[in-house]
Amino acid sequence: MPVANFSIITYSPAYTIVPTYECFNRCSYCNFRTDPGNSPWMSLSTAETIFKQLQNHKVCEILILSGEVHPNSSQRSAWFQRIYDLCKSALTMGFLPHTNAGPLSFAEMQQLKNVNVSMGLMLEQLTPKLLETVHRHAPSKLPELRLQQLEWAGKLQIPFTTGLLLGIGETVEDWWETLTAIANLHQRYHHIQEVILQPHSPGTQQTFDAPPFNPHQLPEVIAQARQILPLDITIQIPPNLVKDKQWLLACVEAGARDLGGISPKDEVNPDYPHLQAQTLQEILQSGGWELVPRLPVYPQFDDWLSAELQEVVKQWRKLLIQHDLFANTKLTKNPI
Template identity: 65%
Template sequence: MSAQVSASVGCRTVTYSPAYTLVPTYECFNRCAYCNFRRDPGKDAWLTIQAAEEALRSLQHQGSGIGGQGAGIGMIEILILSGEVHPQSTRRAAWFEHIYALCELALSLGFLPHTNVGPLSFQEMQRLKAVNVSMGLMLEQITPMLLDTVHRFAPSKVPELRLQQLVWAGELQIPFTTGLLVGIGETAADRLETLNAIAQIHQQWGHIQEVIIQPYSPGQEEAWHHKECSPEELIEVLAIARQVLPEDITLQVPPNLVQNSIHLLACLDAGARDLGGIGPRDEVNPDYPHPVEAELASILQTAGWQLAPRLPIYPQYDRWLAEPLRNRVMEWRLRIQPAYSMS
């Protein structure tokens, strides 16, 4: 069971993060074959601070699923999710400062930022630590074989580059989320190698709070159009991940990509205990809308599970935050506590 969950709820609890996504830009110098997110560099207008502020202020007056109906929680997490500007681009510095400004804006309006914008330099990660309660980067798969297939035109998907991010996050004491993308041409041995790499890095630094097991799900904009990852395959990988990864890492599965309730419940039986960010739109998988929290809670309740909101940082990592961030997190913890006692 995730340490995020209050003991008063019992052992049959599944968490989720009430989350809203801000996309600084969809432009990306990578061209992953299965991507439904990116646009060509120079062909996307960046999100303005003014537009972001309008969106976030509107959230302050809205409820969000269980929290909105019960404790008036609303959105907690602001996910800063961006396409990647090349590290050598003359626009890289402006892109990074824009991301930093969006994090500052989210904090100023009472939200908790979580940034996932592709590989960053050590210095960039160090700066963002000051305005984020957690950060993330999907490993996907660490086999170099994919550099000849789905990652052929994706320079930042070099496995060593992404593994370095996990190490730097540990050195910087950044609570971190990573994960596997399952069904993009990897083998069972490749998946095991990726899980073992995550486990080894976590054992050194103790900073990986979540691992997402995400099934490949075809979308309308991608170039690959491969067969989707089957529910049975996903459940098998979840069970293996639970055996390989340390117990203090929570397994996460996205419910909008596991649309059959029987399969979703089987994912929980295999070890998943978190459903990730649930909000108005899944920017990475726009063809798969997020479920309504109340409906999702009802499905889970019939099988003896309770859905509870959480923060984008787990309690054991609060001590890693600078005091201003830690104070904001503690305010949220007091605010969501009643939701853990809801029936």
């Protein structure tokens, strides 16, 4: 495992592909979903056109982010196949896929492992009381169902990202319980790459009537999370949801070391445009930090990948080291 350089903050140059916005869940804070039948699915030809356009745009990660089709739906098989085919197409064209499509079966995860360098699923919060409020109409938000995904990812040796959504009706104690559950699973399988701490940020589509999570509280949460989580788990924050420059720097000082995938649009929080890498670099440099790109799989997990995936990852690591593909970053210092 590489020795961490604590002056470095990482991000993934990414582009998000949405197979469908349709989702059978109706989380009251969601600004992403549409009702089933109200959103066309992305075709493979459309995705391939996008991939071709991205090949010269310094993008390494393709995030496959989808609304959920019910496990018992007649469309479930076609939905899963579309996700698989999109990942395969992205991989064939030289990108590194990372899928976050809600809870999957063990067999589905096992198949997607062949065409993804990493995967993810937000735990959000493990407290069951949210099933009576924001998750009342969200069957796949059962805490035990989502926790099971993390365990299956460990058993399948899938490098994994998870996280908490802060400010949706949970308590402070709920944060520590959820983080402890993540830490315990990681101690068994050593498979969690990152934990995202995402502050609730109200959007125009949601029905949840609550204020945004106080960004001034986020550094405290990060500092406590850093005490709970093993040191080989990176804490990630979404910089577009921490608009104040000083508080973004405060989050970094508290222990956040990654800013996630930076793409043209934040599909989950469309009302909050991403700050692009050049802007983020200027902010971080003012505090003595350096922003560098990373791949969606950390080096310590490379040997978990298939030979095909390892070869694509190997080529990307060579490119990052040998060529200044990303303007204004010192890639020779890139730890991953």
